[in-house]
Amino acid sequence: MRSLRTGLSLASLVTGLALLLGAPPAQAADLPLRDLADAKNKVIGTAVAGSKLTGTYAEIAAREFNAVTPENAMKWGSVEPTRGTYNWAEADRIVDFAEANGQQVRGHTLVWHSQNPSWLANGAWTAAELRQLMNSHIATTMGRYQGRLATWDVVNEAFNEDGTYRQSLWYNGLGTDYIAEALTAARAADPSAKLYINDYNVEGVNAKSTAMYNLVRSLKERGVPIDGVGLQAHLILGQVPATLQQNIQRFADLGVDVAITELDIRMTLPADSAKLAQQAADYRQVLNACVAVPRCVGATVWGFGDADSWVPSTFPGQGAATPYDEGYAPKPAYHAIAEALGGTTTPPTGACTATYSVVNQWNSGFTGQVRIACDGASLSSWKANWTYGAGQQVTQAWNATCTQSGTAVSCSNASYNGTVPDGGSVTFGFNASWTGSNPVPTVTLG
Known part of the structure; x- marks a missing residue:
């Protein structure tokens, strides 16, 4: 983690969470x-x-x-x-x-x-x-x-x-x-x-x-x-x-x-x-x-x-x-x-995942990227949500509309990239500020 303080480019830090599809979440x-x-x-x-x-x-x-x-x-x-x-x-x-x-x-x-x-x-x-x-x-x-x-x-x-x-x-x-x-x-x-x-x-x-x-x-x-x-x-x-x-x-x-x-x-x-x-x-x-x-x-x-x-x-x-x-x-x-309570859960018929990466970082900011990919499922629109744990602030986004309220970030598709077919993916990026640390959040799709 020394590179967090030197400003050198980082390897991708990745996290993903599958969203079960087929029924409303x-x-x-x-x-x-x-x-x-x-x-x-x-x-x-x-x-x-x-x-x-x-x-x-x-x-x-x-x-x-x-x-x-x-x-x-x-x-x-x-x-x-x-x-x-x-x-x-x-x-x-x-x-x-x-x-x-x-x-x-x-x-x-x-x-x-x-x-x-x-x-x-x-x-x-x-x-x-x-x-x-x-x-x-x-x-x-x-x-x-x-x-x-x-x-x-x-x-x-x-x-x-x-x-x-x-x-x-x-x-x-x-x-x-x-x-x-x-x-x-x-x-x-x-x-x-x-x-x-x-x-x-x-x-x-x-x-x-x-x-x-x-x-x-x-x-x-x-x-x-x-x-x-x-x-x-x-x-x-x-x-x-x-x-x-x-x-x-x-x-x-x-x-x-x-x-x-x-x-x-x-x-x-x-x-x-x-x-x-x-x-x-x-x-x-x-x-x-x-x-x-x-x-x-x-x-x-x-x-x-x-x-x-x-x-x-x-x-x-x-x-x-x-x-x-x-x-x-x-x-x-x-x-x-x-x-x-005696119930069971429905096995997923397919899944779409959101993968968060830090692709570059410097003393006061970083560039992040989220890739949404589907396997055995598809999306007609999407929204990626995460919560920052160390005060990070999104300052600019592309290929998505991003809003931040406190620590909660929500990014929804642009007019041209809401559809993600089975086997396909879309990517959006953003710039953000950070101080002290930059832990990777868990992303959910909604």
Whole structure:
């Protein structure tokens, strides 16, 4: 790699990824995920944003998932930003969408330390006032959707990593019994909804999950209404806990349901074939563990497309955490979920590949090239997509129209080269800037 710093011409650095043809990319499984999950009496869900429920996003959300979770629309700061003034528009849109498409809705979330409105978070409340605010919020929010939502995350993220209670508005103001009080208020607000407590880093057997286990056991012994435990499962590539199934089973043995509620598996960018294969294995491991335990009701992915994931903005340099890429093409993880739910994948009848090369490089820039070739398949139009991992910027392109938004690059065919016959190829090129490093991205066709 010394030549990266001397400005000498580079040999081609190549990467390619085949796009399976014959069916639309998002239908690469024999059956949609929701049909496979229904056959096993499981939930396969996704978090959604109401503002995005149009076009391809809405089509995939409706076709592939039998449940949805509002990503942010039902959190306290969203529904009551000013005391006594409510905004239900996005939450209503999600519930209406789900009902129109025969999907369950998971309410998320009622009592949490985060994303509270400033008037609540910054108030000086007595215990009596805080209790009244909490109970009123639960009654109002759940009451609006009474009988329409299958489940609610009533209390979210109550514990620290060592198993102690998290210092929060609720714990500091009401003590440990705020959880029991919230669950009791939730049962009164909607007796038909399943009531959950939900947390992260509780997927395996550890101090935090044991604290949750002991809480659930205590709540059950006291007769407090508690129907389920949510394991968020925001996981890191290659780090699915070996004790996941054991942990699911021990909660189930308490007489409660278990749900994987916010599943994603992030990796250090850029993604490559080895990382995507490991991610698929990880998704399969999580779904297999759930399928193996009858009281594991299913799994919800925290967004289904990489373009919509919360991960890159929260964990700089990491991403590609979901089952679909930024162009909404299914990744190996999608097929792993399908297989864990009992499905099979359709063998490719042919493939077209996109091959990225750096053909020349100097101190501040480089010339790149992408070759699209088909073998046993053909294209009438094409779009090549990739994500830069080190701040590269496309400055000029030829034989394609290229746009870049942040790190995401999308290049579509010119008017004269959209057709790629079986056995044929087309090539386009571009100039781009770089500093420090110039890793080769993975290219997908869309």
